[in-house]
Amino acid sequence: MAYDKPIPPKGLHTQPFWDGAKEGKLMLPRCTSCNRVHWYPRLICPFCHATEIEWIEGSGEGRIHTFAVQHRAFGGWAKEVPYVTAYIDLAEGDRMMTVLRGVDAEHPETIEIGAKVRVEFEEADEDTHIPFWRVAETS
Amino acid sequence: MAANLKNAAAIVGAAESNEIGYPEERGPKVTSLQHHIEAIKNVSDLTGIPISDIEGVFSTGWSQQLAEHLGIRPHYLDTTTVGGCSFQVHVHHALAAIHAGIIDIALVSHGQAGWSYRGAGGGGRPVAGEIDPGTEMTIPYGVFGAPSNYAHAMVRHMHRFGTTPEDFAHVSVVTRQWAMLNPRALMFSKDTNPFGGPITVQDVMEARLIAWPLTLFHCCLVTDHGGAVIVARPEIAKSLRTRPVWIAGAGESMGHQNMLEMEDFTATSASRSSAIAYEMAGLGPQDMEMAMIYDSFTITAAMTAEMLGLAPRGKGYTLWKEGHAAPGGRLPINTNGGGLSFNHSGMYGMQLLVEAYRQLSGTAEDGVHGIEGKQTNARTCVVNGTGGTLSTTGTLVLASDE
Numbered sequence: 001m002a003y004d005k006p007i008p009p010k011g012l013h014t015q016p017f018w019d020g021a022k023e024g025k026l027m028l029p030r031c032t033s034c035n036r037v038h039w040y041p042r043l044i045c046p047f048c049h050a051t052e053i054e055w056i057e058g059s060g061e062g063r064i065h066t067f068a069v070q071h072r073a074f075g076g077w078a079k080e081v082p083y084v085t086a087y088i089d090l091a092e093g094d095r096m097m098t099v100l101r102g103v104d105a106e107h108p109e110t111i112e113i114g115a116k117v118r119v120e121f122e123e124a125d126e127d128t129h130i131p132f133w134r135v136a137e138t139s
Numbered sequence: 140m141a142a143n144l145k146n147a148a149a150i151v152g153a154a155e156s157n158e159i160g161y162p163e164e165r166g167p168k169v170t171s172l173q174h175h176i177e178a179i180k181n182v183s184d185l186t187g188i189p190i191s192d193i194e195g196v197f198s199t200g201w202s203q204q205l206a207e208h209l210g211i212r213p214h215y216l217d218t219t220t221v222g223g224c225s226f227q228v229h230v231h232h233a234l235a236a237i238h239a240g241i242i243d244i245a246l247v248s249h250g251q252a253g254w255s256y257r258g259a260g261g262g263g264r265p266v267a268g269e270i271d272p273g274t275e276m277t278i279p280y281g282v283f284g285a286p287s288n289y290a291h292a293m294v295r296h297m298h299r300f301g302t303t304p305e306d307f308a309h310v311s312v313v314t315r316q317w318a319m320l321n322p323r324a325l326m327f328s329k330d331t332n333p334f335g336g337p338i339t340v341q342d343v344m345e346a347r348l349i350a351w352p353l354t355l356f357h358c359c360l361v362t363d364h365g366g367a368v369i370v371a372r373p374e375i376a377k378s379l380r381t382r383p384v385w386i387a388g389a390g391e392s393m394g395h396q397n398m399l400e401m402e403d404f405t406a407t408s409a410s411r412s413s414a415i416a417y418e419m420a421g422l423g424p425q426d427m428e429m430a431m432i433y434d435s436f437t438i439t440a441a442m443t444a445e446m447l448g449l450a451p452r453g454k455g456y457t458l459w460k461e462g463h464a465a466p467g468g469r470l471p472i473n474t475n476g477g478g479l480s481f482n483h484s485g486m487y488g489m490q491l492l493v494e495a496y497r498q499l500s501g502t503a504e505d506g507v508h509g510i511e512g513k514q515t516n517a518r519t520c521v522v523n524g525t526g527g528t529l530s531t532t533g534t535l536v537l538a539s540d541e
Contacts, residue, residue, distance in 0.1 A: 008275045040276045040399055066298065066404050068290030069351035070281055077281035082351070085282055087291060087399070097277045097399055108351050113298045130279045 003124040004076035010127070014041050016055040021129040026058040026119050028092055037092040060119040062088040062133065064112065065095060069105050082106065088117055088133050101134040111135075145419050147238035148245075149376035149383035150230070150537070151188070153496035154181035156365025159482055160325045161254050168255040174365025175205055175250030182246075182367040186381050193369075194242035197229035198249070199486060205248055215242045221393070222526025223433055226368075226488035227533025231389035233370040243372045249489035250365040257361055273397035285435060286358050288398050288528045290350035293438040295404035297352070300453030304352040307437035308343035309459040311356045311479050314434065316465050318476030320513035322506070325360055326480035336480065357437045359478035359487070366489035368496060382500040387422060387519075388536030390415025398528045405453075409446035409523050412534040416521070417448075420536040424448030427536075428517035429470065429498060431491040433525040434477040443523055444472070447534070471515045474498055488524035488533070495520045499539040 010018055020027030029041045033050030037058070044051050067086035070077070077083070082105040088096045101120070103111050117133040124130050156177035162169045175198070183190045195215030196202040202216045215236050219228050226247055233245035282288055296302055315336035318324035326335040334346075338356065346354040376383035392408035392415070395401045417423050424447055432447070434440035441455035449470065450458050458464045464472035475481045475494035482490055497503040504514035522535040 005281065006278050008278045009270045011270055011272050011275050014272055014275060040272045040397070042272070066291045066295035068287065068294055068353075069348075070283075070287050071348040071350060072283065072287070073281055074283055077283075080281070082348075083281060085280055085287065085291070087404075095399055097280050097282075099280050108294075113295070124279070 003122070005124070006075065007124045007128050011041075013043060017041060018128060020055070020057065021121055021131060024121055026060045026131060027055045028058040028090070029053045030056050037090065037094055039090065039094040039096055059091045061091040062096070062117050062119075064100070064115045064117060064135075065089045066113060067100060067111055069108050084108075084111065086133070096131075098131065098133040101132055103135055142238065143419060144234050144238045144389065145387050145421065146373065146385045148234045148370050148372055149385045150368050150492070150496050151371045151376045151379050151383050152182045152186035152381045153366065153368040153493040154178055154185050155493060156181070156250065159323060159364045160362045162363050169252055169363055170255070171250040171252045172204070172208070173250070174252060174363060175201060175248050175367070176208065178250065178365040178367035179205070179209065179246065179248055182369055186369055186379055188244060188369055188371070188379070192244050193246045195233060195236055195245040197233055197245060197247045199225045201248065201250070215245070221531040223435065223486040223488045224391075224524025224526040224531055224533040225486060226492055227522060227524040227535050228391045230368070230370060230386060230492065230535055231391055231533060234386050234389050237370065237372045243375055245370040246367060247370065247489075247492070248367045249486065251484035251486060252363050253361050253484035254363045273399055277397065277399060285528065286353050287350045289436045289438060290353045291398065292401075292404045292442065292529055293352055293436070296438060296442065296453075299405050302453065302456060304357075305340055305344060306456040306460060307357060307441055308340045309456060310434065310437035310440050311343045312338055312340055313459045313462075313465045314473050314477035314480040317474050317513070318480035320466060320511075321476045321481055321509050324476040324481040325362055326476060353436060359435045359483035360480070362482045362484055364482050364484035364490060366493045368492050383540065384496050384499040385538045385540070386535060387538045388416035388418070388420030389534070390419070391531070391533045393531040395530055396527060401529060405442065407443060407446050407525060407529045407532055409443050409525065409532040409534060412532045413447045413521065413523065416534040416536045420538070422519065422536055424521070427470070427519050427521045429474065429515055429520045430472045431474075431495045431520060431522045432472055433487055433491060433523060434473055434479050435483065435487065435525065437479070439525055439529065440473070440477070443525060447521055447523055449521075466512055471517065474503065474513060474515060486526070488526070491522050491524060495522045495535075495537050499537055
């Protein structure tokens, strides 16, 4: 079935991320001056304000920082309710947003903040493979 | 070192548009412009300040259109648009402009047909060809509007402090109590709305889930509103028939724009904006006799109370749970019924200002503004607006003459 959820338009400086995603790699921007990874991708390092940013392949591992269970949605997401949105602390630092997989949205009390998660990708269209995060079997 | 702007200007009047809430009975939809113009006319009538005397216009992007519509040529324009706290920020900027001697009389205006034109907006769809990277990296993930975002903050608060959805439900219960003293509140009674006051914690918990742990009753209303206040220099403020409410302190701050950059999901920049405002005023949270706190959601109000120093960290909800914030309590909060029960047009900061002015000028209880029990004895009020997704804040410390 065709992907029916929002597909982001691509910005001018984020192409390495989408190129990596097509190969199943989580590419992250890192400042060549202070070596810190940041998210979302910037034109300037938000920590030291250097402008030389490189892309590195991330480990694809992280932990749940916080989450919520969405019961009201529109478009392609409407048929998925309830589903769990979350912010993920990346192993490399900083934070990503996602829809969590491998969790029971009907029982939010079973979802653990701090639980280990791993990235996976879903093909939305030819140019867009969207990262989602799944709770690891054991945390 | 910044100059101390304490009491360099006063709010000299506050008014609303003629019909707020769900103004459907009126026939044709009320436009946002109409809400602006009615409120401006009403505040001019209230204060006796002719519209032609307005020298500065402050609004969320409307200033040119309003000035032209009113046939005035202001020499100070401000269109700061930072979400619901824009109006606290406008008052801060007006205070500075008056202190600097650029203008004597400022108009801050709000008009938003949140109900009449619900669903008519852009819906947050990105513009082709240009997208900010924060939006690009969050748009795939099924969040729709404020509640779906704010729920993440409540879950983190519960994790860190051991709070429960029931704890936050008390905020909603208490604002319904205040709404029952305000005939203009959408949730004034079961007659004005099936969800009207009174309600119980159980009602809040059993309401429809929007974004767990937020049920419908944890979320603010979506209504129409127009409101306007006039800010003037002290010599003018003292000469009017209305009572001045002094701007003793003002501050603004931002934490983030995109929630991705919210470092601590249990804290907002209100700790900084209020620190600036308290310092300017030479007052602290212990000196505040009431508070008007943006309550887009129960979590917003409870967390902000902590940021303003009105309660210890993690304990903001206790102000409501223990009845302190309620009618007759030691620290009345959101005496108009709040965004949860009175009115929330999308950007609620003007409603905060109007009610703070009425309380401190002694005009909060007259049949239009409220019925018996709504008027408090407060002489000081901390007003805090929150804009975006717990992003930007503006704090005012207001004081009456006594």
